[in-house]
Amino acid sequence: MGALYMGNKPIIKVDSKVCIVMEQMIRLLHDCGLPMEDVDFINCDGKTMNKLLLEANPRMTLFTGSSKVADKLAVDLKGRIKLEDAGFDWKILGPDVQEVDYVAWVCDQDAYACSGQKCSAQSILFMHENWSASSLLRQMNDLAARRKLHDLTIGPVLTIGLSPRKHILAKMVTVAVSGVDDIGKQCMGLQHEEMLEHMNKLLQISGSKLLFGGEALENHSIPPIYGAIKPTAVFVPLEEILKDNNYExxxxxxxxxxxxxxxxxxDQLPMVLDALERMHAHLSAAVVSNDSLFLQEVIGKSVNGTTYAGLRARTTGAPQNHWFGPAGDPRGAGIGTPEAIKLVWSCHREIIYDVGPLPQHWETPPSS
Amino acid sequence: MGALYMGNKPIIKVDSKVCIVMEQMIRLLHDCGLPMEDVDFINCDGKTMNKLLLEANPRMTLFTGSSKVADKLAVDLKGRIKLEDAGFDWKILGPDVQEVDYVAWVCDQDAYACSGQKCSAQSILFMHENWSASSLLRQMNDLAARRKLHDLTIGPVLTIGLSPRKHILAKMVTVAVSGVDDIGKQCMGLQHEEMLEHMNKLLQISGSKLLFGGEALENHSIPPIYGAIKPTAVFVPLEEILKDNNYExxxxxxxxxxxxxxxxxxDQLPMVLDALERMHAHLSAAVVSNDSLFLQEVIGKSVNGTTYAGLRARTTGAPQNHWFGPAGDPRGAGIGTPEAIKLVWSCHREIIYDVGPLPQHWETPPSS
Amino acid sequence: MGALYMGNKPIIKVDSKVCIVMEQMIRLLHDCGLPMEDVDFINCDGKTMNKLLLEANPRMTLFTGSSKVADKLAVDLKGRIKLEDAGFDWKILGPDVQEVDYVAWVCDQDAYACSGQKCSAQSILFMHENWSASSLLRQMNDLAARRKLHDLTIGPVLTIGLSPRKHILAKMVTVAVSGVDDIGKQCMGLQHEEMLEHMNKLLQISGSKLLFGGEALENHSIPPIYGAIKPTAVFVPLEEILKDNNYExxxxxxxxxxxxxxxxxxDQLPMVLDALERMHAHLSAAVVSNDSLFLQEVIGKSVNGTTYAGLRARTTGAPQNHWFGPAGDPRGAGIGTPEAIKLVWSCHREIIYDVGPLPQHWETPPSS
Amino acid sequence: MGALYMGNKPIIKVDSKVCIVMEQMIRLLHDCGLPMEDVDFINCDGKTMNKLLLEANPRMTLFTGSSKVADKLAVDLKGRIKLEDAGFDWKILGPDVQEVDYVAWVCDQDAYACSGQKCSAQSILFMHENWSASSLLRQMNDLAARRKLHDLTIGPVLTIGLSPRKHILAKMVTVAVSGVDDIGKQCMGLQHEEMLEHMNKLLQISGSKLLFGGEALENHSIPPIYGAIKPTAVFVPLEEILKDNNYExxxxxxxxxxxxxxxxxxDQLPMVLDALERMHAHLSAAVVSNDSLFLQEVIGKSVNGTTYAGLRARTTGAPQNHWFGPAGDPRGAGIGTPEAIKLVWSCHREIIYDVGPLPQHWETPPSS
Incomplete structure (x- = not known):
């Protein structure tokens, strides 16, 4: 929609598993009066789309998807691209322990709502030792345990290969929209064997342990090509995370x-900040604390784009009436606000009017 | 300077022919109190710089130079680049002929001041037939004729090869500045034999003719590796310009x-607009007219970044207290205004504070 | 509504002849969920309202009405007031005659739509002599002549006395809204005898003449306390307008x-500009010309708040998605844009956060 | 200066005791190239100035001075005035006691630097009981005690009568500047007998006591018409402050x-907020706390214009690169930022260009 508002003629390509939603959306727009020729919509595989992009040479491409495909497209399109790529989103709990019930509930939602399939889902939680001493982990365990297949509070992971999925491109003028917001991480979606295998590798790290979950869901008819595991949390000691052979x-x-x-x-806050600095995607983040100096320290030394701060901070609030997007990369896109739409789908143009009149008695000056 | 204002740590690389100027500038900044570690400065050839860029993996690179190198760097750096590349800048004279003396003088300055070596120099002039019937061309000829070597109103062209010249890059945080503004087109600088050869090719086009110039400068000691020709203008019929085999x-x-x-x-205005649309770099432009509808038509159907409009329009006014940069390319950089500095050297980051308090009697809601 | 958006608790007072409309509006708002205590609404005469204002001492009052009452209230409320008062709105036709049909139609609508009862209605028209030579006046006459009572393209004037009518005030926090937009000039509404008498006085000025209209409407049942005259235009020579004894x-x-x-x-443009300068209310205006230098001259030397410029300029377009209000008076209010709402219903407050930390090794400095 | 930047022609009137400073300033401006006719400067008494204002009928007047004169001028000028009047500025210390040394020093400076003669000086301090239990008061006593006449850390009070002192006005276009910033409260300046008498009245309030000071300075040659007392602090119980017969x-x-x-x-915070709400001038304020919820509560329920928040909050930082001015009054002026200058010395004017062209085949529509 942003692309259209700014006067572009976009071509939209959506992942083939969900493109039916976008098609209906476009039909709705046509029904509301959108001229048929204002938006092009294509259904194809990634290879075909890549070929189209190279030949159409769009003025701009917005890509929402994995970092790997993003980098390939950045090269193919010679940098004429904006990215809203995936994020390994972190949350830090500060020294001031308050409202444990509330924070536990937000953690549960951030990590496991929509079965964790949001590009802003909580991927790692750094707790201050004061929180370790609280009932937080026990409460998170209880909250995870109440998630059930029958009420869809847990469900399958829509595993998808690494084909380019949600790029969209502009042909003549500029280009392209993100239709279905939260499939950004799906290339990372894994079958549950793979997920459990990943978990087992983590558990081999010294001092790590399974906090809860770690088992496949049972009594269901979800096809095996989708992942289907219980809400899972693995504890890994901070020192181990920072080791080169574990970090990735x-x-x-x-x-x-x-x-x-x-x-x-x-006194380990600098180690936490170092862990954040080494991450390469900087989408959303949360600093749960009402301690002004702590907030200032963490926010000032990190670069994530959409950062929630304060006791009620969450990682998955977006996009709710504010800018949402990564930071620290000139290719970073934003969605959700007029500023974001202008950044991605328009550009500054300066018209300088100088209609005169000439000064009275003007005479031709010497050359320079 | 913009990179510094925004808190980055830039590495600066300037073309080896003019880097002495930047070095003195940096020494001046140090003398005024700039901490030694805030800016890195490197003198090297393009190949070395390219290697450095690939290894340092800067967060952002600003490149001012030829489109060819720009595209190579965009690929090497996976799109983490902003460009203020060259421009084949156009001026259009509208139907309302006024103040011929003044317009002739501005044309002379736009095309030949600094011997035409500005990235905003007038490269092509589209005259409405009403201007053809005026004394404009005769006056431009007279003005060109008064340019002399001895008062430096004409001079050598600093021919430079296609090595990367003015890229600058940030190592740790982001990156890089354009120090010496007007060498952007120098990769196009040619020895005068080459310039005359180019001219001769143009003169083979049907209907084209030499309006003035077209000869080497004489009685000078400029080394032959620099170009040194008289201010030159070649007339080519509009129909011929648009032919595919002539356009490039x-x-x-x-x-x-x-x-x-x-x-x-x-009735040929659409042909002129078509010629503009086919150009690939869209830096500066001028629409010389006080006819509101004509201005609206041309500005609305072109995309150049810095566009001067009105009877006193010029192509080389920049950068004078306004944004200067290309448009229509997501990699486009701007210089000269706070907005431009923020676009190139910073990025949006959204901090959402939510310190509470919780609503009274809050209770844990169901999962979702 | 603007007052509410900004968080104020307004008291609304609307002229007693039209307050029924506002009452229904407020009932609609309540039905849509507006809390009952958010807006107070009062029906009373001007004297009572004046007393209420003096006793309630509202933080801010927005008054829409006659200049005379506005000045009284400004004194009573010690300047805590914003005004959107009446305007004697002018239109100037520049030297470039184009699209006479169109301009004539806009003049007819600006002067006579809603029987001229809009605070932005065209009160005076300055024609360049080139327009006098055109068919403009004849066409305006034709257009006025097609206005009929039976299709309501002409109608009664709702004459109202000089009581304060549409002030609205804030009790606790700030205050007050203009509900029904175009009764601002009604205090000027006159019975038709008075209007014809005014016309006759004008016709006694040397060189003046009736262009069209000037008669009472016939065959109707409009009560005599309302004015009911045909669309009327009186020509007065510019030199006479400027004379001290005629100007008022x-x-x-x-x-x-x-x-x-x-x-x-x-060569009489300076006289026109002088006439504009001497008017004391500066609401809306129109400069009908596509001549850039003419527009620049007139706009640069006048101060009306909402000024339409260009061949299609009108005086009564407002409020259509742009700021509408007078200029040149610190008490001037605006309506229709976020900026206007903020100006009238809010104010700047600066919160400077300085949470620390202290510099390391801070020590108490000497007193100063 | 702001008035000049915005293109006005101001008349400046400064209090007769300090106008020599402004005269020198204007001479400096003339020396730097300011045209002689751009600013008018007048030396006269208040009565004469009042007469001048009434006759000149300036478009805008900025008045810096006592509330009493401000209200008179607002009436005389029918509201065409902006005010930066006096303030009884408050500071609140929140529940979190930290950095007592620092906070004591800031309190001493806010209350007694320049002998308390700043319009932003700390007039009242509300301490949370946690601070009462700290060494704060003792340290403030020590800091006050080190102030001496010989190093000018304490000095005379420049008592001035209630004549209008620092109004400035615009004659033709708009108007007027505040030259010497901190005489805003001088109308309140008292001889030391009066100050001691005021103190004695306060000490008669039940539970009040002298904390320190309360004596005339000794061994000096300051003329008796100026006040000269030691830095003084009087404690008054909160309950007593709120009583109607004590509040004023x-x-x-x-x-x-x-x-x-x-x-x-x-649990007495609501009483403190009530005390703030009842003050009638709302210039500067400070909330000394890093407790986010406390800051939110106090800032959200008060309306002072320039409000410092956080552990390092002060009342007299202004004007340091930020907006400075009162809030909550439509006549409120601001100084120090581009926004403030535009608010006071300019106004919004909307020019809507509509140059056409007409739609093809346009035909005159019916009247309305």
Missing amino acids: LVTREIFGPFQIITDYKN | LVTREIFGPFQIITDYKN | LVTREIFGPFQIITDYKN | LVTREIFGPFQIITDYKN
Whole structure:
């Protein structure tokens, strides 16, 4: 919609598993009066789309999807691209323990709502030791345990291969929209064997342990090509996370009901900040604290785009009437506000009017 | 400077022919109190710089230079780049002929000041037939003729090869500045034999003719590796410009005192607009007219970034207290205004504070 | 509504002849969920309202009505007031005659739509002599002549006395809204005898003449306390308008289907500008011309708040998605845009956060 | 200066005791190139100035001075005025006691720097009981005690009568500037007998006591018409402050080294907020706390214009690169930022361009 508002003629390509939704959306727009020629819509596989992009040479492409495909497209399109790629989103609980019930509930929702399949889902939780001493983990365990297949509070993971899925491109003028917001991490979606295998690798790290979950769902008819596991949390010690041979494994993005949990002591905050700095995608984040100096320290030393701060901070509030997007990358896109739409779908153009009149008695000056 | 204002740590690389200027600038900044570690400065050839860029993996690179190198860097850096590349800048004279003396003088300055070596220099002039009937061309000829080597109103062209010249990059945080503004087109700088050869090719087009210039400068000691020709204008008929086999030749950017001139009849404006649309770089432009409807038509159907409109319009006014940069490309950079600095050297980050308090009597809601 | 959006608790007072409309509006708002205590609504005469204002001492009052009452209230409320008062709105036709049909139609609508009872109605028309030579006046006459009572394209003038009518005030926090937009000039509404008497006084000015209208409507049952005259235009020579003993008479605001028309020669533009400068209310205006220099001259030397410029300029377009209000008075209010709402119903407050931390090793400095 | 930047022609009137400073400033501006006719400067008494204002009928007047004169001028000028009047500025210390040394020093500076003669000086201090239990008061006593006449850390109060002092007005276009910033409260300046008398009245309130100061300075040659007392603080119980017969006395603004101190218990915060609400001038304020919920509560329920928040909050930081001015009054002026200058010295004007062209085949529509 943003692309249209700004006067572009977009071509939309949506992942083939969900494109039916976009098609209905476009039919609705036509019914409401959108001229037929204002938007093009294509259904094809990634290879075909890639070919189309190269030949159409669109002025701009917005890509929502995995970092791997994003980098390929950035090269193919010589940088004429904006990205809202995946994120290994973190949450930090500060030293001030308050409203444990509430924070536990937000953690449960951030990590496991929609079975964790949101690009803003909580992937890792850093707890201050004061929270470790509270009832937080027990409560999170209880909340995870009440999730059931029959009321859809837990469900299958829509595993998808690494084909380009949600790129969209503009042909003549500029281009392209993100139709269905939260499939951004699906390339990371795994069959449940793979998820459990990933978990087992994590559990081999010294000091790590399974907090809860870690089992396949039972008594269901979900086809095996989708993942279907219980809400799962694995604890890994902070020192181990930072080790070079563990870091990449621990920060692997899992598009499902899965999170890492760790804790830190007062004097280990710099180690936490170092862990954040080393992540390469900087989408959403949360700093749960009402301690002004703590907030200032963490926010000032991190770069995530959409960062929630304060006792009620969450990672998955977006997009709710505010900018949503990564930061720290000139290719970063934003959605949800007029500023974001202008950044992605328009550009500054400067018209300088100088109609005169000439000064009275003007004479030709010397050359320069 | 913009990169510094925004808190980045830039690495600066300037073309080796002019880097001495930047070095002195940085020494001045140090003398005024800039901490030594805030800016890195490197002198090297393009190949070395390219290697550095690939290894340092800067968050952002600003490149000012030729489109060819720009595209290579966009690929190497996976799109983490902003460009202020070259432009084949056009000027259109509308149907309302007024103040011929003034317009002739502005044309002379736009095309030949600094020997035409500005990235905003006038490369092509589209005259409405009403101007053809005026004394404009005769006056432009007279003005060109008064340019002399001895008072530096004409001079050598600093020919430079196609090595990357003015990229600058940020190592840790983001990156890089354009120090010396007007060498952007120098990769196009040619020895005068090449310039005259280019001219001769143009003169083979049916209906084209030499309006003035077209000869080497004489009685000087400028080394032959620099171009040194008289201010030159070649007329090419509009119909010929648009032919596929001529278009690329005519719109080749010459970084020197050289321009194309053509004219159009009232009903040929769509052909002029078509010629503009086919150009691939959209830096500066001028629409010389006080006719509101004509201005609206041309501005509405073109996309150049910095566009001067009105009887006193020029192509080379920039950067004078306004945004200067190309438009229509998501990689486009801007210089000269706070908005431009923020676009290139910073990015939006959204911090959403939600400190509470919780609603009274809050209770844990069901999962979702 | 603006007052509410900004969080105020307004008291609304609307003229007693039309307050039934506002009452229904408020009932609708309540039905849509507006809390009953958010807006107070009062029906009373001006004297009672004045007493209420003095005793309630509201933080802010927005008054829409006659200049006379506005000045009284400004004194009573010690300046805590914003005004959107009446206007003797002018239109100037520039030297470039184009699209006479269109301009004539806009003039007819600006002066006579809603029987001229809009605070933005065209009160005086300054024609460049080039327009005098066109068919404009004849066409305006034809258009006025097609207005008939039976299709309500002409109608009665709702004459109202000089009681304060549409002030509204805030009791606790700030205050007050304009509900029914176009009764602002009604205090000027006159019985038709008075209007004809005003016309006759104008016709005694040397060189003035009746262009069309000037008669009472016939065959109707409109009570005599309302004015009911045909669309009327009186020509008065520019030189006469500027005379001290005529100026006030000519620029008297008539809230009905009545306008003054005059013309000016090229070299008389300064006299026109002088006439504009001497008007004391500066609401809306129109400069009908596509001549850039003419527009620049007139706009640069006048101060009306909402000024339409260009060949299609009108005086009564407002409020259509743009700011509408007078200029040149610190008490001036605006309506119709977020900026206007903020100006009138809110104010700037600066919160400067400085949470620390203190510099390390901070020590108490000496007193100063 | 703001008035000039916006293109006005101001007349400046400064209090006769300090106008010599403004005269030199204007001479400096002339020396730097300001045209002689751009600013008018007048030296006269208040009565003469009042007459001038009434006759000149300036478009806008900015008045900096006492509320009493402000209200008179608002009436005389029919509301065409902006005010930056005096303030009885408050500071609240929240429940979180930290950095007592620092906070004591800021309190000392806010109350007694420049002998308390700043329009932003701390007039009353509300301490949470946690601060009462700290060493704060003792430290404030020590800091006050180190102030000496010989190093000018304490000095005379420049008592001035109630004549209008710093109004400035615009003659032709709009108007007027505040030259010397901190004489705003001087009308409140008192001889030391009067100050001591005021103190004695306060000490008669039940439960009140002298914390420190309360004596005339000794061994000096300051003429008796100026006040000269030691830095003084009087404690008054919160319950007593709120009593109707004490409130006006306690909140009387003293333009000198004099402050009220009180304390409150956790559950008395609503009483403190009530005390703030009843003050009639809302200039600057400080909320010293890093407790997010406390800050939110106090800031959300008060309306002072320039409000410092956080542990390092002060009342007299202004004007330091931020907006400075009162809030909650439509006549309120601001200084120090581009937004403030535009609010006071300019106004919004809307020019709507509509140059056409007409739609093809346009035909005159029916009247309406």
